[in-house]
Amino acid sequence: MLLETTVAPKPPYSLALSARFGTDATRYFRDGVLTFVFEAGNEPARARVTQRPDGRLSMAVESSAPEEAFDRVRFVLAADDDHEQFVRRFGDDRLIGRTVRSLRGLRPLRTTTVTHSLLKAICGQLIQARAARLLEARLLRSLGTPAGDLYLPPTRTTFSALAPAQLARAGLVARKANALTRLSREWDVERLRGVGTAAAAARLERERGLGPWSAGMVCLYGLGRYEHGLVGDLGLLKLCSALLGRRAEPEDTRRLLEPYGEWAGLASVYLLARPIPSY
Numbered sequence: 001m002l003l004e005t006t007v008a009p010k011p012p013y014s015l016a017l018s019a020r021f022g023t024d025a026t027r028y029f030r031d032g033v034l035t036f037v038f039e040a041g042n043e044p045a046r047a048r049v050t051q052r053p054d055g056r057l058s059m060a061v062e063s064s065a066p067e068e069a070f071d072r073v074r075f076v077l078a079a080d081d082d083h084e085q086f087v088r089r090f091g092d093d094r095l096i097g098r099t100v101r102s103l104r105g106l107r108p109l110r111t112t113t114v115t116h117s118l119l120k121a122i123c124g125q126l127i128q129a130r131a132a133r134l135l136e137a138r139l140l141r142s143l144g145t146p147a148g149d150l151y152l153p154p155t156r157t158t159f160s161a162l163a164p165a166q167l168a169r170a171g172l173v174a175r176k177a178n179a180l181t182r183l184s185r186e187w188d189v190e191r192l193r194g195v196g197t198a199a200a201a202a203r204l205e206r207e208r209g210l211g212p213w214s215a216g217m218v219c220l221y222g223l224g225r226y227e228h229g230l231v232g233d234l235g236l237l238k239l240c241s242a243l244l245g246r247r248a249e250p251e252d253t254r255r256l257l258e259p260y261g262e263w264a265g266l267a268s269v270y271l272l273a274r275p276i277p278s279y
Contacts, residue, residue: 003066008056009079012087014105015051018077022109024133025140025151026116037147038072038112039155041065044147047073075224078107083226086263095256096267099274108269110224114189116153117222121214122176128234135171142170160184179209192218197225212250220265229257229264235272 019029027036034049045063052058057079063069074080087104091097111117119139124132143166144151144158159167159180167177183189187207192200197219204215212231219228230236232250240248240256260267 001064001066002060002062003070004058004060005070006052006056006058007074007079009077010082010084011055012084012105013051013055013057013079013107014103015049015057015077017103017106018109025137025144026112026153027109027150034077034109035150036076036112037150038069038076038153040069040072044145044152045069045072046148049073049077072112076110076112078110078224081107081224081226083107083263083266086226086266090260090263090267090270096270096274099270103270103273106269106273108220108266111153111221113153113155114192114218114222115155115158115184117218117220118183118189118214119154119159119180120221121210121217122180123172124217125176125214126234139167139170139172143167156184156188156190158184175209179207183207183209189218189222192223197223197227200225201228212254216265216268220268226266227262227264229254229260230268230272231257233268233272236268239271239274 015034016032019034023029027034032050037044037046039045040063043064045061047069048060050058057077059070059073061069061073087100091100093100120136123136123139140151140154143162144154162181164174164177164181167180168174172180192203195203200223201215201219204210204218205212213233216228216230219225220230231254233253236253236256237248240252244252257264257267
């Protein structure tokens with residue numbers, strides 16, 4: 001069943017800015033159209049989204065459970081969020097002010113499952129973003145469920161029945177493979193949707209193989225929370241090193257994000273989008 005609707009996102013909002021780095025095995029952005037697949041009503045669904053000249057978002061969704069499907073699409077797009085306060089508050093910030101003004105419509109695209117954000121976190125630990133995206137795509141194409149030209153976002157059952165060696169053969173190092181299979185068997189991360197951000201982050205950081213950066217990834221992309229920053233991110237470490245004139249430590253990135261308070265997660269995205277200074 002194909003259903004279409006148009007929604008007005010909370011301004012400022014730019015689909016082009018938000019989707020430009022959002023391509024993975026579950027979605028792509030081409031010629032102004034964001035296409036992605038997911039599950040709704042326990043069945044595969046497919047969405048296509050464009051932004052009209054007046055700023056409204058045109059959504060076309062193929063799903064047997066349209067109400068649930070449209071809710072998931074709005075969540076992925078962060079269409080109902082209001083970050084105008086962030087733009088006003090940090091538009092003149094010494095570090096991200098210029099980036100906020102030039103990319104003011106940017107909001108990070110979210111994942112339709114918390115498990116998918118956990119996969120992104122585990123793949124991205126201590127490696128560059130491009131390498132992490134390639135690794136994630138390789139895992140989903142090897143082990144995921146195809147849906148046309150894309151793959152459904154992973155759920156807990158995607159990895160719970162696998163042996164770590166199967167993930168390792170797909171390219172995940174043994175330590176990360178063990179963490180992903182163990183977490184998938186022992187714990188349903190989707191339940192974090194009903195937990196406050198601080199409690200969710202603390203719960204994640206108690207797990208062996210996870211840490212503040214992984215918690216930040218899950219909070220930002222899986223739960224849609226802007227309060228928890230990407231502490232220890234390699235890009236932020238590089239930025240801190242340039243600002244401090246020495247090799248930065250993860251704690252330096254925590255201090256970098258402290259002034260942004262409840263917007264630390266979104267500030268992380270804007271900090272990573274700014275040029276690295278050279279001194």
